[in-house]
Amino acid sequence: MIETFAPLLSLAPIIAVAIFLVALRWPAAQAMPLAYLTAVVVALSFWKLSALQVFAASLNGLVITCTLLYIIFGAILLLNMLSESGGLAVIRQGFTNITPDRRVQVIIVAWLFGSFIEGSAGFGTPAAVCVPLLVALGFPAKSAVISGMLIQCTPVSFGAVGTPILLGVGTGLSDQQDVVQYASELGLESWEGLLPMIGLRVAVLHAVAGTMIPLFVVAIMTRFFGKERRFAEGLQIWKFAIFASLSMTIPYVVIAARLGPEFPSLLGSLVGLAIVVPAAKRGFLMPGGSPWDFEAKSAWDESWNGAVGVDLTEAPPTLSLWKAWFPYFVIAILLVATRLPVLQLGPLIKSVALPWDSSLTENLFGTPVTIKPVQPLYLPGSVFLIAALVTVVLHRMSSAAVGRAVKRSGRMLVSASVALLFAVPMVQVFLNSEQGAAGLDSMPTVLAEGVASLVGQAWPAFSALIGGLGAFVAGSNTISNMTFSFFQFGVAERIGADPIWVVALQAVGGAAGNVICVHNVVSACAVVGLVGREGDVIRITGFVFLYYILVAGVLGMCLAWT
DSSP, X not given: OHHHHHHHHHTHHHHHHIIIIIISOOOHHHHXXXXXXXXXXXXXXXXXXXXXXXXXXXHHHHHHHHHHHHHHHHHHHHHHHHHHHTHHHHHHHHHHHHOOOHHHHHIIIIIIIHHHHHHHTOTTHHHHHHHHHHHHTTOOHHHHHHHHHHTSSTTGGGHXXXXXXXXXXXXXXXXXXXXXXXXXXXXXXXXXXXHXXXXXXXXXXXXXXXXXXXXXXXXXXXXXXSSSOXXXXXXXXXXXXXXXXXXXXXXXXXXXXXXXXXXXXXHHHHHHHHHHHHHHHTTTTOOSSSOOOOOOGGGSOGGGSOSSOOOOOOOOTTOOHHHHHHXXXXXXXXXXXXXXXXXXXXXXXXXXXXXXXXXXXTTGGGSSOOOOOBOTTTSHHHHHHHHHHHHHHHTTOOHHHHHHHHHHHHHHHHHHHHHHHHHHHHHHHHHTOOSOTTOOOOHHHHHHHHHHHHHGGGHHHHHHHHHHHHHHHHSOHHHHHHHHHHHHHHHHHHHTOOHHHHHHHHHHHHHHGGGTOHHHHHHHHHTTTOTTOHHHHHHHHHHHHHHHXXXXXXXXXXXXXX
16 A cells, blocks of 8 residues: 555655745745654655664764755855955956946856856855855845856756766666666677766757756846846846857867766866856947946845845955955866866875774664765865965965954854754655665655656656756755666666666756755855745746756657657
């Protein structure tokens, strides 16, 4: 009997999030404890997991939460250091010199610079970098968070130098006999030869769906945060928005075809920046009329502002533009250098791990749950802290200014911790729900199997949705791909569809799921003190998620049967 209703029961934690956080607009600090409790009840009562397994999964979630808080603290600290030193004032003036039009600024910072940070680091880092930078430029905190979240779709599949494809899809398909046989039938020497093929298809799907994302970002910004509250003000810049989009997505596809899954987002965004910034300076494809700007801050709705404002200290005369930007250059250089396999720096710093002996946390308490060792030097939080120290020295900050930045960062961090302390353990209980006494697979697998049995031959239309739901809950395109890639491959073979296209749809959906992922939204809100507005953010970003899934589904039905 339980098997019949298992797919619906597996949805319970997701429904709890949708009701409390999105529909009722509860703050995440109130909604996520209830979502966690829902996951625990389902796991204990219906999946018949042992209390020890639920505890082990929750403990794993707390460890991951600590790593997220470390990243958030580093991002907040760098923001406050730059605020105190006057660096943010210089950066703001530099963007004004490119163009005072906020629509162009958000495309450059969120879409292009954010895609570069995603390509180098991934794992939600773009929001930690770009959202506070937008606030420093004079954007409302809520607008900055929404803009930062909306772009976390197209570049995500190739984030962290291709991790969602190479590690996510690669782990999901690894050592599966059906995959090996399929690769052999295609004349490949190894099943790993499928990964570049999947990566190219992912790039093509993203290029089609992602072309509209910059335009959506500016249209949503003008509709919800403009003086006249009109989409039309954003749509006026459609030529420049499409130009900026294609400046990234065309090289992105070419790089996926020529170099593989490691570099499309990383190099595609750099090419885009090199094209778009000079074009913006010259007013290329810009509409006539006055540059678009927000109303005076005194006229903003109270809900737009973060709990902690970003105060711009006047910059000293000696602080040049390159010095102001240098901490961000440090971030970019360190992230790229430690993620590029050819440099071999990643394995070196990963060797510093807690605990030193990984066997201590394998099969914790005799359960299937394993806590991966934390690699503190490899985390983006450490890169942010290094950049903050560089700021102190290069900008010649006083001890009093440093003290103010540290205290303010600590206060902002505490406000974010409650939601994450329940959100991430809820995810881990959901994911680590296999091997219970009920004999059921894990909740995400049961959910996917339920959808597959329901839609049959129409599965390619729903492949991206499953990937998106996986990322929504897990907070990671990589984990969603690990969980569902082989399942997607198997369903495609059973119904006679092209399994490479179906797995690519999984990866695209998993990337789109990042725009509504709860703990990514909580993290983005935290860095600008917008705690308590997470549901409002998801209510807006959810429409872009549905657009992405719909476009991917239509393409899937056309391409997977070709």
